[in-house]
Amino acid sequence: MHIVLVEPEIPNNTGNISRTCAVTGSSLHLVRPLGFSTDDKHLKRAGLDYWQYLDLHYYDSFDEVRERFPCGRFFFATTKAQKYYTEISYQADDFLVFGKETAGLPPSIRDANLDHCIRIPMGKDIRSLNLANSVSIILYEALRQQGFANLV
Numbered sequence: 001m002h003i004v005l006v007e008p009e010i011p012n013n014t015g016n017i018s019r020t021c022a023v024t025g026s027s028l029h030l031v032r033p034l035g036f037s038t039d040d041k042h043l044k045r046a047g048l049d050y051w052q053y054l055d056l057h058y059y060d061s062f063d064e065v066r067e068r069f070p071c072g073r074f075f076f077a078t079t080k081a082q083k084y085y086t087e088i089s090y091q092a093d094d095f096l097v098f099g100k101e102t103a104g105l106p107p108s109i110r111d112a113n114l115d116h117c118i119r120i121p122m123g124k125d126i127r128s129l130n131l132a133n134s135v136s137i138i139l140y141e142a143l144r145q146q147g148f149a150n151l152v
Contacts, residue, residue, distance in 0.1 A: 001026040001142055002072070002095040003135055006062055006109065009035030009100050016132035022050035024143060025150055029057045029065055035100070062097075062109055069095065074116055077138060078105050079128050081117035088118060090142035092149065101131050 003026055008014045014030070021028040059065050066074070074095040075088060099105030110117060120129060120137055129137075143151065 001090075001092065001139060002029060002069075003027070003139065004029040004031065004062075004065055004074075004095055004097040005100075005131075006031045006097065006105060007033055007035070007100040008131070009102060010131070011036040013101060013131045017135050018054050018056070019050045020132070020136055020139065021055070022053040024139060025055075026139060027055040027057065029059060029095075031059045031062050031065060062106075065095075074113065075138075076105055076110060076113050076117045077119065077134060078110050078117050079119055079122075080104075080110065081119035083118050085118040085120055085138045085141060088142075090145050092146055094142060096135070096138055096142065098131060098135060104128070 001024065003017060003021055005014060005017065005028070008030065014034075014036070018028055020026070059068075066072075072093065072095050073091060074097055075085075075090075076097045077085070078099070097105065097109070099109075104110070118138070120134060122129060128134075143149075
């Protein structure tokens with residue numbers, strides 16, 4: 001699986017997501033600008049000693065990710081989607097795309113991919129879940145559907 005974070009802002013979230021990617025064998029793709037330095041102590045602390053196991057990639061734009069993986073299947077997590085994340089039949093090389101903590105996905109990305117937008121159900125008066133939690137919820141559903149292949 002591939003996790004794509006578009007312009008993440010909070011180092012602790014990215015560190016926790018890095019750790020989740022490392023333990024699941026998922027690749028992490030970070031789209032700049034980042035709201036922190038990759039040398040940030042909070043980022044490193046949240047990822048603990050898992051950095052050596054992480055398949056990490058950097059890009060200057062989301063378009064660059066799409067160009068690198070033209071045949072990839074991309075799903076976009078947003079509170080504005082109609083379809084639940086559980087309605088998708090995930091495949092091993094799918095890309096799960098998440099926006100920044102304060103604003104979500106840029107409208108240009110979200111609106112261009114409405115048929116592939118997914119959401120996590122939540123209370124109507126609550127804005128959103130924590131980014132690291134959202135990644136974990138959707139990623140583990142995708143892995144569950146694949147029988148947790150290559151995981152013990």
